[in-house]
Amino acid sequence: xxxPIYLDYAATTPIDEAVLEKMLPFMSREGQFGNSGSxxxxxxxxxxxxxxxxxxxxxxxxxxxxxEIFWTSGATEADNLALKxxxxxxxxxxxxxxxxxxxxxxxxxxxxxxxxxxxxxxxxPNKDGTVTTAEIADVIKEGLSxxxxxxxxxxxxxxxxxxxxxxxxxxxxxxxxxTDAAQSFGKLRxxxxxQCLDMISVSGHKIYGPxxxxxxxxxxxTQKQIMPQLHGGGQEMSIRPGTLATHQIVGLSEAAKLxxxxxxxxxxxxxxxxxxxxxxxxxxxxxxxxxxxEAHFPGIFNxxxxxxxxxxxxxxxxxxxxxxxxxxxxxxxxxxxxLRGLGLTEDHAASSIRASFGRYTTxxxxxxxxxxxxxxxxxxxxx
Numbered sequence: 001x002x003x004p005i006y007l008d009y010a011a012t013t014p015i016d017e018a019v020l021e022k023m024l025p026f027m028s029r030e031g032q033f034g035n036s037g038s039x040x041x042x043x044x045x046x047x048x049x050x051x052x053x054x055x056x057x058x059x060x061x062x063x064x065x066x067x068e069i070f071w072t073s074g075a076t077e078a079d080n081l082a083l084k085x086x087x088x089x090x091x092x093x094x095x096x097x098x099x100x101x102x103x104x105x106x107x108x109x110x111x112x113x114x115x116x117x118x119x120x121x122x123x124x125p126n127k128d129g130t131v132t133t134a135e136i137a138d139v140i141k142e143g144l145s146x147x148x149x150x151x152x153x154x155x156x157x158x159x160x161x162x163x164x165x166x167x168x169x170x171x172x173x174x175x176x177x178x179t180d181a182a183q184s185f186g187k188l189r190x191x192x193x194x195q196c197l198d199m200i201s202v203s204g205h206k207i208y209g210p211x212x213x214x215x216x217x218x219x220x221x222t223q224k225q226i227m228p229q230l231h232g233g234g235q236e237m238s239i240r241p242g243t244l245a246t247h248q249i250v251g252l253s254e255a256a257k258l259x260x261x262x263x264x265x266x267x268x269x270x271x272x273x274x275x276x277x278x279x280x281x282x283x284x285x286x287x288x289x290x291x292x293x294e295a296h297f298p299g300i301f302n303x304x305x306x307x308x309x310x311x312x313x314x315x316x317x318x319x320x321x322x323x324x325x326x327x328x329x330x331x332x333x334x335x336x337x338x339l340r341g342l343g344l345t346e347d348h349a350a351s352s353i354r355a356s357f358g359r360y361t362t363x364x365x366x367x368x369x370x371x372x373x374x375x376x377x378x379x380x381x382x383x
Contacts, residue, residue: 004318004319004320004321005319005320005321005365005368005369005372006321006360006361007320007321007322007355007356007357007361007365007369008321008322008323008354008355008356009299009356009357009358009359009361010155010156010158010183010206010299010300010323010354010356011323011356012205012206012211013205013206013207013208013209013358013359014208014360015208015209015210015251015255016208016209016254016255016258016359018254018258019208019209019210019251019254019255019258020251022250022251022254023210023247023248023250023251023254024247026047026050026246026247026250027247032046032047032050032246033047033246034046034047034246035047035243035244036048036050036051036243036244036246037233037235037243037244047244047246050246050249050250051071051244051246051249051250052066053253054249054250054252054253055069055071055249055253057253057256057257058215058252058253058256059217061186061190061256061257061260062185062190062191062192062200062217063191063192063193063194064192064193064217064219065220067220067237068192068217068218068219068220068223069215069216069217070215070216070217070218070236070237070239070240071213071214071215071236071240071244071245071249072201072213072214072215072216072240073212073213073214074203074204074205074211074212074213074214075103075105075180075181075182075201075202075203075206075214076105076203077214077216077240078201078202078203078214078215078216079103079105079106079109079149079180079201080105080109080229081216081226081228081229081239081240082147082149082178082199082201082216082218083096083106083109083110083113083147083149083178084109084112084113084227084229085225085226085227085228085229085239086146086147086176086225086226086227087113087116087118087146087147088227088229093117093118093119094118094119094144094145094146094147095118095119095120095121095141095144095145095146096110096113096118096119096120096121096145096146096147096148096149097120097121097123097136097139097140097145097147097148097149097175098110098120098121098122098123098148098149098150099122099123099124099125099131099150099151099161099341100122100123100124100125100337100341101125101129101131101151101154101156101157101337101338101341101342102149102150102151102180103151103155103180103182104337105180106149106151106180107337110122119144121139123135123136123139123150124341125341125342127343128159128292128295129154129157129159129290129291129292129342130159130160130161130162130292130295131150131161131162131166132162133162133165133166133168133169136148136150136166136169136170137169137173140169140173140175142173145173145175146175146176147175147176147177147178148166148170148175148176148177148178149177149178149179149180150163150166150177150179151179151180151181151182151183152179152180152181152183152184152188152190152200153181153183153184153187153188153297153300154183154300154338155182155183155300155338156300156302156336156338156339156354157290157291157292157296157300157302157338158183158291158292158296158297158298158299158300158301158302158356159291159292159295159296159297160184160188160292160295160296160297161179161295162295163177163179163195163197164194164195164196167195167196167197168196170196170198171196176198176199176222176225177196177197177198177199178197178198178199178200178201179197179199179200179201180200180201181200181201181202182201182202182203182206182214183206183297183300184297185200185202185206185207185256185259186206186207186255186256186259186260186263187207187259187263187266187267187297187299188263188267188297189263192217192219197217197219198218198219198221198222199216199217199218199219199222200216200217201214201216202214202215202216202217204248204251204252204255207252207255207256207259208255208258208259208358208359209248209251209252209254209255209256210247210248210251210252212245212248213245213248213249213251213252214252215252216240218239223237223239226239228240228241230242266359267298270297270298270299270357270358271298272363273298273357273361273363273366274298274299274301274357276363276366276367276370277301277355277357277366277369277370278301280366280367280370280371280374281303281370281373281374284305284373284374284377284378285305285377285381286305286306286307286308286381287303287304287305288303288304288305288306288348289301289302289303290302290303290304290339290342290344290352291303298357299356299357299358300354300355300356301354301355301356301357302339302352302353302354303352303353303355304348304351304352304353305351305377306348306351307351307381308351308377308380308381309350309351310324310350310351310352310353311324311350312380313353313373313376313377313380314353316376316379316380317372317373317376319368319369319372320355320369320372320373322353322354322355322356322369323353323354324336324352324353324354335349335350336349336352339352355369
């Protein structure tokens with residue numbers, strides 16, 4: 001069966017063959033399958049060595065210390081640990097600042113914290129769909145604000161927020177800064193020291209690594225403020241206890257190294273693919289784009305056609321695999337909270353779809369996908 005052209009890399013990526021090969025020895029009886037917490041024999045030592053090697057490798061990529069990397073099940077857990085970890089069990093009600101365009105993992109955490117009595121300010125993006133430093137500065141409350149959480153790359157739009165500027169502001173004001181870097185880690189430059197980042201969340205399956213693993217960077221100065229959300233055997237300095245999935249951790253580390261080694265070349269290639277796609281579909285009737293034209297990661301592109309429902313377009317364009325927004329929110333019929341947050345009308349938001357390109361997307365894929373969209377749009381308009 002001919003499978004559709006995959007243009008949904010923002011939802012997930014396939015595991016790179018080199019990553020899979022690196023993982024396999026840590027799952028078989030003949031390999032290093034031991035528990036990294038078993039300190040009394042060689043099986044445990046081998047696993048622990050692999051985990052710590054992976055920790056050092058990942059830390060180096062973001063200019064962090066290995067002791068600041070904690071393994072999680074993914075970015076969602078990391079987001080929960082970052083926010084709930086600061087605010088849980090606090091007798092003093094605190095103030096958190098985020099944006100209205102964040103991933104549901106952040107927004108749902110904030111809703112939970114609001115129910116606990118904490119105050120949340122949801123900054124609205126500017127007309128281009130990015131969060132500015134000035135907007136953050138306007139709502140910081142001296143002596144009350146504890147954390148600012150703003151994502152690096154928006155998962156539905158691809159818009160890039162100025163995290164370095166926001167980080168500098170937070171450092172100046174004495175406020176912790178967390179960013180969800182699920183869509184940017186390995187794709188854009190991240191330096192936790194230069195960008196004044198106190199916490200970042202990362203997921204393996206967005207970078208051609210395995211699902212079910214991620215990590216959170218927590219600066220040494222911030223760790224003493226984190227309240228664990230799980231309690232168990234004391235792994236990961238008790239900040240995130242539980243038996244470590246050595247094969248997944250090794251896979252994430254290998255995937256991250258591969259991303260880093262080709263980051264600039266891949267960024268340029270994705271820009272070429274996006275430009276080709278835009279050139280082929282932008283002249284169609286009713287075309288519009290929601291993604292920022294400049295402050296934008298080219299691997300994610302949000303667009304649509306006025307008067308054409310996005311779901312209808314997806315069903316009709318059966319030769320391509322794209323989405324109407326975040327995979328975490330795809331079961332809901334209502335328009336995306338990200339698009340509504342831009343101030344778009346319900347009809348405009350409902351007409352929008354997201355195409356996302358990745359490592360295995362070719363120019364031929366883009367040409368064929370845009371040709372399919374052209375055919376479908378012309379047919380739907382004619383009807």
